[in-house]
Amino acid sequence: MSCQNAEQLARCLPAARRTRQRGAVLHVLVDCTEFVSAQQLHALITADGIAVGLTTVYRMLRELEVYDRVDVVRDEAGERLYRLRPFGGHRHYLVCRSCGRSRPVDAEVVEAWVDRVGETTGYAAVEHTVELTGICATCRPTS
C-alpha cells in the first residue's frame, strides 16, 4: 500500500536510534493517503494496537517537516495537517471541505508567479503558502 518505504524514510532522518515507536509512526504515515493531524495519526497508530505517546508523534512530525519529508497545511480551525511528500518538490492540494479528500494540483503557474514576485519586489527568500479547498463531486448534493 505504501508509495514510500518506512525504512527508507527513517534513513533520511538524523535519529541515532531505531525504536518501535519511530517505526510505528512512519509505517502508519506511509499508509496515509490523505492529510492527517498529529492527533489523527496518533489515533491510527493506537488503533493498530501499538502504544506510542502523542508527544512522540508530534516530535516525529516536526522532524519530518524540518527535513522536508512532509507537506503541511492548516485546516479551517488552524490545526496542522501532514502528508508525506510524494516526490522531490513540494506539492499543492485541492482539499474537499466536506470529506477531506485531497488531490494534488498542477501549480507550475503559481511557482513561476512566486519567482517573478520575488524578483520584481526585491524581497529575498520568498516563501509561499497556497491552499485550495472546495467541494468534490462525490460530496456535492445531487441536484
Add this chain to the structure above:
Amino acid sequence: MSCQNAEQLARCLPAARRTRQRGAVLHVLVDCTEFVSAQQLHALITADGIAVGLTTVYRMLRELEVYDRVDVVRDEAGERLYRLRPFGGHRHYLVCRSCGRSRPVDAEVVEAWVDRVGETTGYAAVEHTVELTGICATCRPTS
C-alpha cells in the same frame, strides 16, 4: 490617515446598536496600515486610553471577517492577523518575515489559475489561500 471611514465601515455590519467600544475598534483598525493580531489591536486601543475588552475585539474581527471587510493571514506561529480590505475584492500580500511590513501583490495570474483548477477538477465552491513571505530590502543584512 484613514483610507476608509470607520462610520462607513460600521454601516456594513449588521450590528443593531452603536457603542463606544465598536467605534473604538473600527477607528483604530482603520489607522492600521499593516496586519495586526487581535491582541495587538487591543493594545493599540488601550494605548489610546479607551477601555475595550479583548473579547469585544475578537468579536468584531470575526464579524468583519464574516462580512468580508478584512483580509486574514496567519503568522508562522499560527496566530491570525487582520487588515482592512482596501478595495472590493480580496488581495494577497507579501509580508516581511523580519519586520512584518506587507505589500499587496498582483495576483491576477493566481486568481485565473484558481478558476481553472475549479473547472478542471469539477470541485465546487473552490476557495484559496495564498500567502507570500520574504525578507524586505530594508531588513536584508547589508552585504
Add this chain to the structure above:
DNA sequence: GTTGAAAATGAAAATCATTCTCTAATAGGG
C-alpha cells in the same frame, strides 16, 4: 423623561492543539 426588551460588554473560565519538562526506559556500541 422613563421604561424595558434586546443587544452588547467583558471578566473569568473553558477549550484545545501544541510544546515543555523531567524522569524512566532502552538502544546499541564496546
Add this chain to the structure above:
DNA sequence: CCCTATTAGAGAATGATTTTCATTTTCAAC
C-alpha cells in the same frame, strides 16, 4: 553484560481563541 547518550511519554504548561453569563447599555416606544 554495562554504560550512557538518546528517546519516550506522562503530566504540566502555554497561549490564542471561544464560551459563559451576570451586568451594563442602547434606543425605540410610550
